[in-house]
Amino acid sequence: MSFGAAGITYLSHFQNLSSIFIILPNDGVNKGVIKYLSRQSLVNQEKTNIFYSGLFLSILLFLGTAAFFFLFKGFFPNPFPGTENSWIFLSVFLFGFQVLNYYFLSVILAMKNLPGYVLIHLLGNFLSLVLVLYFSFYSDYQTTLIGWATGPAITSLVSIGFLYRYGFISEIHGRISKGLKSIKNLGDYILVALSILIFSKITDFGIREFAILEYNPEETGYWQAVVRVSDFYIMAFLAFLNMVYYPRASELSDDKAKLNPFARKFFFRIILILLVGLLTVYLFREQVLVLFFNQEFIRAESFFPFQLLGDFLKMHAWVLSFLLLAQARTKLFIISQGVFAGIYLVSAYYFTSQEGISGLPMAHFCRYLLYWFFLVVVYKELFLNKD
Secondary structure, three states: OOOHHHHHHHHHHHHHHHHHHHHHHHHHHHHHHHHHHOOOOOOHHHHHHHHHHHHHHHHHHHHHHHHHHHHHHHHOOOOOOOOOHHHHHHHHHHHHHHHHHHHHHHHHHHOOOHHHHHHHHHHHHHHHHHHHHHHHHHOOHHHHHHHHHHHHHHHHHHHHHHHHHOOOOOOOOOHHHHHHHHHHHOHHHHHHHHHHHHHHHHHHHHHHHHHHHHHOHHHHHHHHHHHHHHHHHHHHHHHHHHHHHHHHHHHOOOOHHHHHHHHHHHHHHHHHHHHHHHHHHHHOHHHHHHHHOOHHHHHHHHHHHHHHHHHHHHHHHHHHHHHHHHOOOHHHHHHHHHHHHHHHHHHHHHHHHHHHHHHHHHHHHHHHHHHHHHHHHHOHHHHHOOO
């Protein structure tokens, strides 16, 4: 990594900044759109109405978030040294295209077109990788961060072309007004996304700010390097759940006789895959750090044990938390997000006071250990009743 440990910290901050704009449309509108578009009983007109209502909501939520951000930007210190307003405006502009891209991808996924979804998703990641590598060698870190945001923004044009070809984007006149009738079905999912934004992304941002102030950007960067490695396989696993598990769970959400066996089999079968994958990362942790960053980052390997244990519990718990969303049990999902974010903050304070910055992965493990047990208790009938 050309910008060292501090560069990893700024990348993490930038990704958190983008999530502030993206998470409400992505985890709110998009989850709801997948749920409702996955229903086989829908006629074409109903699908079109849901499509345009979701598109309208995504744009509205992004514009509302952008307005809020710029109105109150002056109240918060700028975490990106050397940047100006023009850089912030360009970043937010690209985040808007990312919002559109993720929305269109969710529609493609609801259409059960996995090849199209995977190809467009991989194209965006590939473009981001190429641009980041290029700018990290030939430009400053601010331009490199813009390069990271540009990949998914460019592929939004590919997504639009894909949907146009399959007839989803037709004449807009009269569509949005009809689509507004479907918005009430998506409202709960927007609250879900808001809870994720507050209790996950903003909480992570706050913990990272605490670490920077308490231990400096370099030390924080070593911890964040392990978190970056974690993000790579977590994103892959999340994409897998979004592609394979969540659409099917949403489709079966009204039929417990079929949903329970499906979810139970998935819950137990995924254990071996997670264990093998994470054990491999642990055994080759030094090589992974050198591959992703450089020799300097080997000193970060001590963060791996509790980070990997927490990641296992986090990913395994997602199998059940996605059921909450598929069944529209949004109140329970939101409350649990708040409670376990609080547990994370208290754990982080306690463990860092005892172990220094090494206590942050311990807090991560503690949070998801309790979250995993909570969800197993919520879905105990899944394991007690053999349908």
